[in-house]
Amino acid sequence: MTKSRDPLALGPHWHVDCRLETELPEDNVVGKRFLINALFGSATLALILFTGWLAYMNLSLHSQIRDWDQRITESRKEVQEIQKLQRDYLVEAKKVDHAYALMKSSFFISGFTAHLGQTLPRQLNVDSIDSSETAIMVRGSIHESYETASDLLSGYRKQLLKEPEIAPFFDKINTDLVRAPDNTISFEITFQRKPPPA
C-alpha cells in the first residue's frame, strides 16, 4: 500500500484539538435558549390574547345587558298598558263567547224557508212546515200521477242534496209519498238535523 492511500496516515495540517466544548457559547443557527424563550413567549402571548378576548366579551355582554335593560324600562309602561288591554279583551271576548254559546243556531230558519219557497217545484203544494229539535218536516200534496209525483219528488231531493245553503246543515233528507183511497197524493220531506256541535 502506498503512503498516499493509507487512511490512517497523518495529513500535513494535523494538530491537537484543544477546544473546551462545554464552555463555548452555542453556535447553532436556532439556539436552545431561543426555542425555550419562544415557547414560553408564545404561550404567554396566547394567554394575553385570550384574556383580552374574555375581557372584551365581558364588556360586550355588560353593554348588551345595559342595552336590554334600557329597552325593557322604556317599553314597560306601554307593555303594562297592553297587558291591561289584553285583560279587557278577554273580558269582552268572554261576553261574546257566552252570548254565542247561549244563542248559537245552526242556521237561519228564515233562509231555509225562503230557499224552500224559491226552489220548490210549483206542482208541490205545501200545507205545513213543522220543526222539532231533530228534524224539519215539510208536508203537502201533489196533483199529479203517482209516477210523476215520485219522479218530481226524487228529483227535488237530489237537487236539495246538492244545495250548499241546505245540504250542509242536515244529516239526511228523506222523502215519502202516500196515495190516499181517493187517489190524492200527499208528500213529506224530512230534513234530519245534524246534532249541534259540542
Place this chain on the structure above:
Amino acid sequence: MNTELARLLTWLRRYPFCVTCALVSLILAGTCWVLWQRVGELREVVSSRAQEGENMLATRVSGITLRSDLAYVREYTKVIEDNLLVADNPVENKGYFYRLEKQARVSLTDVQQLPAPPADTDSLYRRIPFALKLTGGYDQLAAFLRAVETGPRLSNVTSFSFRRNAPPSLLLTLDLTVEQLAKP
C-alpha cells in the same frame, strides 16, 4: 436539597424571560378562569333579558292589532248589551215583536213570554223564551222570521210551524218559539 435549589436558582437566573412569562401566564390563567365564569353568568343574564325584551317587543307589536280588535269587540258587546231584555219587563219585551209585526205586515195574534229557565249564578246572560202566533202570506211571514233572526236582539228560533189556513183563506199561520238574550 440545597444543591437542587441552587440548580433551580441557576436555571431561573439563566432563563429570566421564561420565568417572567411563566409568572405572567399563571396570573393570566387565574384571570381567564374568573373571566370565563363571569362570561358564562353574563351570557345567561343576556339570554333572559333578550327573551324578556323580545316578548315585550312582540307584545308591543300585537298592541296595534289588539287595540283595533278590542274596539271591535267592545262595539259588538255594546250592541249585545244595549239590546238585552229585562225579564221583568214583559210589556217592552213583547213590544219588540209588535214593532216587527208592523215592518213585516203580518198579524201577530198572540205573544206570550214563557217562564225562563233559571240562569247559572256565574252566567252573564240568560235566555227568555217567547211563543208567538202569526198570520200572513208566506213572504210576509218569512220576512218576519228574518227580522227576528237578524234583528238587534239576539234571537234563536227553537221551533216553528207553518200551516195553511182553512180554505178559502190564502193565508198561513205561523207558530213560533223564540229565545232571546236577556240580562241575568
